[in-house]
Amino acid sequence: MQNDSLTNRRRFIRDGITGMLGVGILAGNALAVPPVLRPGRPSLKVALAAYSLRDQFAGTGPGRKIDMVEFIHYCAAMGISGAELTSYYFSESGQEYFIDLKRQAFLHGITISGTAVGNSFTDAPGEKRDRELASVKTWIQRAAWLGAPHIRVFAGDRNNLSQSQAKSLCIEALEECGEVAGKYGMFLGIENHGGIVSEPEELVDIVKSVKNPWIGINLDTGNFHTADPYQSIALCAPWAVNVQYKVEIRPAGQKTQPTDAQRVVKILRDVNYQGWVVLEHEKAENPWQTIPGHIERLKDAIAAQD
Numbered sequence: 199m200q201n202d203s204l205t206n207r208r209r210f211i212r213d214g215i216t217g218m219l220g221v222g223i224l225a226g227n228a229l230a231v232p233p234v235l236r237p238g239r240p241s242l243k244v245a246l247a248a249y250s251l252r253d254q255f256a257g258t259g260p261g262r263k264i265d266m267v268e269f270i271h272y273c274a275a276m277g278i279s280g281a282e283l284t285s286y287y288f289s290e291s292g293q294e295y296f297i298d299l300k301r302q303a304f305l306h307g308i309t310i311s312g313t314a315v316g317n318s319f320t321d322a323p324g325e326k327r328d329r330e331l332a333s334v335k336t337w338i339q340r341a342a343w344l345g346a347p348h349i350r351v352f353a354g355d356r357n358n359l360s361q362s363q364a365k366s367l368c369i370e371a372l373e374e375c376g377e378v379a380g381k382y383g384m385f386l387g388i389e390n391h392g393g394i395v396s397e398p399e400e401l402v403d404i405v406k407s408v409k410n411p412w413i414g415i416n417l418d419t420g421n422f423h424t425a426d427p428y429q430s431i432a433l434c435a436p437w438a439v440n441v442q443y444k445v446e447i448r449p450a451g452q453k454t455q456p457t458d459a460q461r462v463v464k465i466l467r468d469v470n471y472q473g474w475v476v477l478e479h480e481k482a483e484n485p486w487q488t489i490p491g492h493i494e495r496l497k498d499a500i501a502a503q504d
Contacts, residue, residue, distance in 0.1 A: 231405050231413055233436035233469075240467040242475050242500045245280025245311040246273050247442065248287050250479035250489060255287040260484045265289055267302050274306035276490060281308050282476045283344065285315045285337060296343035303345075311474040312348030312387075312440055313341050314416075319371035320354030320364040320394060327367075334375045334386075342382040348440050348474075349379070350416040351386050353404065355393040364394045369407050376410035385439045387416030390430075398422065398430040405437050419462055420444025420480070425451075428461055435469045442478045445492050459499035467503055475500070 248269050253259025255269075264272070266287055273281040281303065288295070303310050315337045321327040334351060341349050351372075356364045372388065379386050388395065388405065395401040405415055417438040422430040427447050443462065448454045466475070477492055479485050 231408055231411060231437065234414065234439065236470040236472050238470075238472070240470050241472040242463065242466060243280055243311075243473065244278050244493060244497055244500070245282055245309075245474045245476040246276070246278055246489070246493065247282040247314070247476050247478040248284040249282075249314070250477060251485055252284075252287070254485070261486050266299055270299070270302050270306055270308055273308050276493060278493060279307065279309055280311040280474050280476070282311045282474075282478075283313050283346070285313050285340075288340075291340070293343050296340055300343070300345045310344055310346050311476055312350065313337070313344065313346045314350035317352050318354035318357075319352070319368040320357050320359065322357070322359070322367070327371075331371055331374060334371075335378050338375070338379050338382060338384060341384060346384070348385045348387055348416075350389050350440065350442075351375070352391050353388055353393055353395045353401075361394060361400070365400070365404055365407075368394060368404055372404070372408045372413050373410050376408065376412045380410065380412040385412050385414055387414050387438075387440045389416040389418050389442070390421045390434065391418065392421065396422075397424065398433040401434055402437065414439030416440045416442060418442040418444065418478070419457060420447055420478075423448050423450050425449060428458070428465065431462065432465045432468075435465055435471065438466070438469075438471060438473070440473060441466065441471070441475045443475050443496060444478055445481055459496055460502065463499045463503050 251264060251269060254261055254264045257263035266283060270281055315334060317330050317334050321330060337349060353368045372386065376386050390401050395404065401415060405413060415434050415437040417431065417434050419431055419442065424430045427449055445457055446454050447457045475496065477496060479489055479492060
């Protein structure tokens with residue numbers, strides 16, 4: 199069984215390299231983004247998103263109000279190695295502040311897995327679109343100070359445009375911002391966050407159409423409300439550069455149900471995913487009481503398939 203797995207992995211690597219050579223990726227040509235080629239074994243690393251404690255950052259939830267340094271300390275206390283520092287909760291915007299957060303993370307053995315911003319890439323040309331693009335570019339600079347290798351971005355809604363028009367605007371914005379991100383060696387991961395990317399086929403089509411190697415998918419396991427969300431996750435997984443793990447999932451026409459962690463892990467392993475699986479806690483429950491358990495269950499699901 200292990201020999202078969204090794205043979206398949208070698209075939210995957212061989213075929214992937216051959217395909218990349220065929221389209222000129224290795225020669226550095228700016229072509230459409232292919233699925234991520236990952237030699238070696240799958241490697242899933244667990245992190246926690248600051249968004250999981252959004253009410254605590256705001257001072258409105260159970261327990262005490264916290265700041266980003268305390269969130270880093272919390273991740274270290276739980277024994278996880280990664281933290282996603284969601285942009286909504288930074289208290290300052292200067293370079294010194296972000297570099298100090300980078301220092302705090304390093305001293306506590308925490309790797310900053312990335313950050314996440316709110317934006318729209320589907321506004322028609324004009325002042326609003328210019329502001330959105332400028333904001334993302336500003337956050338690319340801040341993420342560079344922070345040492346974050348990845349930024350989660352949104353696509354946006356149709357805004358009274360056709361689907362094809364909105365997609366074209368999104369693709370143009372991703373290419374423009376991706377050019378800036380690439381100069382810092384940073385990925386922009388477009389999330390399946392409703393709007394024009396409610397369906398997995400639309401999200402994959404956008405990513406495949408972008409002529410920039412620093413664009414991928416920020417795959418959120420809880421955001422597809424299709425007939426079979428797991429199938430939708432599997433369709434997008436080959437382009438994933440970051441994964442947001444939700445503990446609940448809601449298929450179309452059905453009630454919310456617990457996420458099958460083992461199934462999600464298998465999907466990621468089947469595409470040889472090597473990267474962060476970030477718990478983003480959104481369930482209506484006290485996060486202080488339940489996050490540790492969710493982290494352990496996610497770790498157990500990963501360990502069970504190693």
